Amino acid sequence: MAAAAPEAPSRSACIFCNIVNKLEDTEILYEDEEICVFRDIRPASRFHILTIPKRHIEDVKSLTAADKDLVEKLLTVAKEMLTKNGLTEDVARFGYHWPPFRSVKHLHLHTIAPESEMGFLAKMMFRKDSYWFVSPDYVISRL
Numbered sequence: 001m002a003a004a005a006p007e008a009p010s011r012s013a014c015i016f017c018n019i020v021n022k023l024e025d026t027e028i029l030y031e032d033e034e035i036c037v038f039r040d041i042r043p044a045s046r047f048h049i050l051t052i053p054k055r056h057i058e059d060v061k062s063l064t065a066a067d068k069d070l071v072e073k074l075l076t077v078a079k080e081m082l083t084k085n086g087l088t089e090d091v092a093r094f095g096y097h098w099p100p101f102r103s104v105k106h107l108h109l110h111t112i113a114p115e116s117e118m119g120f121l122a123k124m125m126f127r128k129d130s131y132w133f134v135s136p137d138y139v140i141s142r143l
């Protein structure tokens with residue numbers, strides 16, 4: 001029988017929501033009730049993943065104190081993914097875009113490693129503690 005489930009999610013204008021709802025071919029590296037992890041389509045180094053909340057949150061400025069646990073969990077999951085891939089925190093770069101400097105309007109934590117393999121442009125685009133790319137600690141500290 002080819003009938004689709006009645007509650008099948010419909011396509012969203014948001015590409016990341018579509019990934020969460022398995023409407024894209026994107027390989028999901030990890031997921032649980034709240035979080036989903038997949039590779040960045042334009043990797044800035046050998047390892048480059050995006051860790052996102054399944055719920056559509058536009059960006060870091062849309063976060064509230066109620067999201068603190070979620071934001072902490074995004075980082076925990078990202079660090080676990082690093083370890084699983086034989087990489088360590090000290091060679092990795094973590095960060096969020098600071099609005100309006102964001103590519104996709106669905107909150108995502110970038111984890112890039114090793115930093116030593118990042119090219120010049122990638123280093124600029126994901127520049128640590130710049131006014132367009134901020135650390136997870138900074139984001140958590142604001143909540």
Ligand SMILES: [Zn+2]
Pocket residue numbers: 014015016017018055056057105106
């Ligand atoms: Zn979304």
Ligand SMILES: [Zn+2]
Pocket residue numbers: 097102103104108110
């Ligand atoms: Zn991004």
